[in-house]
Amino acid sequence: MSAPARLTARGIVRHFGGVLAVDGVDLSVPPGRITALVGPNGAGKSTLFDCLSGALRPDAGRVILSGKDITGKNTAPKDIARLPDYRRARLGLARTFQQLSIFPGLTVAENVRIGAEARPGGTVRGLIGLPDPGPARAAAALATDRALRLAGLSALRDHPVSDLPTGTLRMVELARALAGTPRVLLLDEPAAGLDAAEAARLAAMLRALSAEGMALLLVEHDVDLVAELADTVCVMAAGRVVARGPAAAVLADPEVGALWGHA
Structure with a gap:
């Protein structure tokens, strides 16, 4: 993996009409x-993710990746990211989605290869299905194979994704993000739809990525998984961060438990 990176949000604000989603x-x-x-439904977690990843443009505030302001100039239409998500991916920022984002007409490996083409050094030709130059094609193939191995999907590489269960598709989406060789990874409810064995494999994978120096941010409703994995927990409610700190201390706070529905 390339040099470690820090993602920072400063004063992020996002409205939807008269509703202040992130404050x-x-x-x-x-x-x-x-x-x-973490936090209750409607707290603004996914909207914040969208602002960080480039899927949405914040109305105010800055997104900074390793000291570089990636929010860019405020010249785009209101609902278009200032620095689009595909450009952020090439800076080393990747994400997965709360709702599965899979290309159903492709195989597992073809889905993952799309992430490899979006990595730093990837090519637009590869993204639109045209032949890459030899070195770029070889690098994308290596990145794809590594991501498939990390996600435990090598045996399914040529399998169509259209008939795979939700838990496996979650791992395909994660492998696609990893194929882009990100330095920062945003995961929106990554354990949704996973059985116990899949969730354990996911936890082991995320711990290994963190140990390699990757920065990981996850939204997750599974309190046990959060307690097992997280170093730091930030609690959102009504668009604001209302608590933050070491996972054990934050999750033991009865006010957090009541807010989150886990009292």
């Missing part, structure tokens, strides 16, 4: 650590 959020996602973002 001045500051957040730091350091390298080599797992940060969890």
